[in-house]
Amino acid sequence: MTTPPAPRTGPLLEINNLTKRFGGVVALDAITFSIDEGDIIGLIGPNGAGKTTLFNCVTGVLRPNAGQVRFGRQTMESVVGLAPHEIVECGIARTFQNIRVFAGMSVLENVLVGTYPRTQTGLLGAALGTASARHEQRWAHDRAMGLLELVGLHERAEESAAALPFGWQRRLEIARALASDPALLFLDEPAAGLNPVEKQRLLELISQLRANGLTILLIEHDMQVVMPMSDRVVVLDYGKKIAEGSPKVIQQDARVIEAYLGAPRA
Amino acid sequence: MKSGTATDRLSRSTGNQWLSPISPWLVMLIGALALPILHPNVYHLDVLTTALLYALLALGLNIIVGLTGLLHLGYAAFFAIGAYTYGLMNLHWGCPFWVGWIPAGIVAGIAGACLGLPALRVRGDYLAIVTLGFGEIVRIGVTNLDRWTGGPNGLIGVAHPHLWVPGIGDWDFGVESAPYYYLVCLTTAVVAAVCVRLSRSRIGRAWIAIREDEVAAACAGVPVLQLKLLAQACGGAIAGVAGAIFAAKQGAITPDSFDFILSVMILAMVVLGGLGSIRGAIVGALVLGCLPEVLRGFDRFRMLVFGAAMILVIRLRPHGLFGGFERRIRITPHAQPATPSGRA
Numbered sequence: 001m002t003t004p005p006a007p008r009t010g011p012l013l014e015i016n017n018l019t020k021r022f023g024g025v026v027a028l029d030a031i032t033f034s035i036d037e038g039d040i041i042g043l044i045g046p047n048g049a050g051k052t053t054l055f056n057c058v059t060g061v062l063r064p065n066a067g068q069v070r071f072g073r074q075t076m077e078s079v080v081g082l083a084p085h086e087i088v089e090c091g092i093a094r095t096f097q098n099i100r101v102f103a104g105m106s107v108l109e110n111v112l113v114g115t116y117p118r119t120q121t122g123l124l125g126a127a128l129g130t131a132s133a134r135h136e137q138r139w140a141h142d143r144a145m146g147l148l149e150l151v152g153l154h155e156r157a158e159e160s161a162a163a164l165p166f167g168w169q170r171r172l173e174i175a176r177a178l179a180s181d182p183a184l185l186f187l188d189e190p191a192a193g194l195n196p197v198e199k200q201r202l203l204e205l206i207s208q209l210r211a212n213g214l215t216i217l218l219i220e221h222d223m224q225v226v227m228p229m230s231d232r233v234v235v236l237d238y239g240k241k242i243a244e245g246s247p248k249v250i251q252q253d254a255r256v257i258e259a260y261l262g263a264p265r266a
Numbered sequence: 267m268k269s270g271t272a273t274d275r276l277s278r279s280t281g282n283q284w285l286s287p288i289s290p291w292l293v294m295l296i297g298a299l300a301l302p303i304l305h306p307n308v309y310h311l312d313v314l315t316t317a318l319l320y321a322l323l324a325l326g327l328n329i330i331v332g333l334t335g336l337l338h339l340g341y342a343a344f345f346a347i348g349a350y351t352y353g354l355m356n357l358h359w360g361c362p363f364w365v366g367w368i369p370a371g372i373v374a375g376i377a378g379a380c381l382g383l384p385a386l387r388v389r390g391d392y393l394a395i396v397t398l399g400f401g402e403i404v405r406i407g408v409t410n411l412d413r414w415t416g417g418p419n420g421l422i423g424v425a426h427p428h429l430w431v432p433g434i435g436d437w438d439f440g441v442e443s444a445p446y447y448y449l450v451c452l453t454t455a456v457v458a459a460v461c462v463r464l465s466r467s468r469i470g471r472a473w474i475a476i477r478e479d480e481v482a483a484a485c486a487g488v489p490v491l492q493l494k495l496l497a498q499a500c501g502g503a504i505a506g507v508a509g510a511i512f513a514a515k516q517g518a519i520t521p522d523s524f525d526f527i528l529s530v531m532i533l534a535m536v537v538l539g540g541l542g543s544i545r546g547a548i549v550g551a552l553v554l555g556c557l558p559e560v561l562r563g564f565d566r567f568r569m570l571v572f573g574a575a576m577i578l579v580i581r582l583r584p585h586g587l588f589g590g591f592e593r594r595i596r597i598t599p600h601a602q603p604a605t606p607s608g609r610a
């Protein structure tokens with residue numbers, strides 16, 4: 001494992017007693033953990049454990065019933081109650097478990113949408129096509145093309161996003177999330193449905209992102225992806241955090257093995 | 267270098283596009299402007315003027331329904347608000363048309379945003395019902411507030427536009443056809459150009475993103491509510507300006523010019539042209555605006571043929587004439603301004 005270049009300055013995200021109920025179902029039950037800057041945290045747990053719900057509560061898609069989420073490099077600010085786009089502006093971006101690319105747009109346009117929070121052109125500038133609007137447009141375009149190159153999609157920039165193969169759409173989602181220049185990236189099962197070659201390229205991409213100083217929270221079922229990538233692993237089961245620690249420790253934790261990794265090894 | 271060629275191709279196609287989509291438009295515009303001279307038929311000009319006014323409305327509704335994906339069934343209300351704003355300002359304060367169209371657009375735009383605030387909490391079918399209700403409330407309100415709006419009799423004696431022409435002096439558009447044709451033609455051209463630019467800007471892309479997937483758009487950093495309100499306001503303002511032109515042209519307006527059927531017709535034009543397509547909105551409006559006149563020969567069966575034609579088009583082109591990813595105007599930004607030398 002390469003050590004990240006950015007100096008660790010303490011937690012970037014703090015989740016405290018986060019609770020979410022759907023009627024009688026307690027999808028998140030007083031979850032507490034934090035993410036240090038520069039780390040990759042693996043978030044694992046059986047189906048229905050509440051992993052995606054945790055993403056939704058932190059990114060503002062769902063409103064938690066209780067608990068705090070605080071985020072920031074210098075000063076930690078509460079992000080609970082903010083709208084999703086405000087949380088993106090703070091520096092948290094995400095992908096989705098069920099791919100949600102903008103099907104009616106080109107690959108490039110998908111990423112350009114992601115630059116929205118980092119651009120300013122207003123209605124008048126856009127309508128009149130002012131010099132500053134065009135300048136910003138070029139900047140966004142260059143940035144988007146750079147990100148497409150990073151994920152290996154630059155040659156298909158003008159194609160319809162809907163026409164991309166499944167695995168490529170996942171990469172497109174990552175590029176779109178990166179376009180907002182986040183400090184923290186949430187990936188919801190990025191390896192699901194990928195073939196071994198695509199999986200390998202994804203691992204390389206994630207390593208590269210970390211080398212660039214990005215902090216990542218990674219939901220993943222594939223142990224061959226999570227265990228080597230993560231600095232620490234958090235395990236959820238029925239909405240509760242049942243374990244947290246280094247991949248080595250987690251692989252030997254009796255409760256985790258019972259709940260998730262399957263029967264005890266012979 | 268493989269990657270180089272792809273980027274090159276991209277920047278070339280996007281670089282030229284600042285000019286390329288304009289030129290065919292320019293040819294069409296010049297053709298349209300020459301028409302009254304080449305073919306001075308008053309009846310044809312009147313039909314075209316009405317169709318172009320529909321095109322203006324379709325461009326506005328296209329922002330709301332086509333780009334942002336908000337189904338709106340009461341769009342005629344904004345048209346009414348613009349018409350009455352100019353009409354009342356003219357009758358009470360003698361406000362000339364060249365000034366009055368501005369408040370007409372602003373008031374209708376504000377009405378759009380105000381309707382948006384409560385209405386955008388609901389989605390899909392429910393939004394359609396709320397907007398339908400809004401359209402009816404405005405029409406019925408205008409009919410019943412007879413102290414101010416003249417009730418069912420409407421406003422009479424709204425001034426036509428005047429121009430000061432060198433050599434002639436003050437020239438009233440009156441009931442002639444050509445001046446209104448030119449007025450509507452130029453307004454539509456300007457609004458279309460603005461729409462093209464908007465749709466290729468970050469704002470237009472954010473609108474389309476909301477249409478495609480609201481949650482994903484929000485998580486990509488798009489302020490969804492704000493942009494929905496902006497779309498409603500822009501769409502409303504365009505209809506408001508169209509309303510002012512309509513009032514100035516007719517010289518009299520009554521509430522039944524702004525009924526539900528008009529809202530549905532404009533929506534049909536946008537759908538026929540292809541949701542989100544600016545060419546589509548214009549062509550759809552021209553086709554549906556002129557078709558009833560073209561079909562006069564069918565006499566009683568006119569509307570039957572009209573309906574059958576609509577069904578046929580939608581059967582053959584489910585995304586409308588210019589809808590769908592492949593057919594729409596590319597909404598990619600220009601990369602580099604095309605250098606005069608070119609980089610072949």
Ligand SMILES: Nc1ncnc2c1ncn2[C@@H]1O[C@H](COP(=O)(O)OP(=O)(O)OP(=O)(O)O)[C@@H](O)[C@H]1O
Pocket residue numbers: 022025027045046047048049050051052053054097
């Ligand atoms: N919007 C919702 N409404 C009602 N219940 C929900 C909703 N979203 C999730 N749940 C429930 O909350 C629990 C946790 O779901 P969640 O999607 O977070 O699990 P997960 O850990 O992501 O599982 P998977 O590995 O299958 O993706 C499940 O019981 C699910 O049925």
Ligand SMILES: [Mg+2]
Pocket residue numbers: 051052053097
């Ligand atoms: Mg999940």
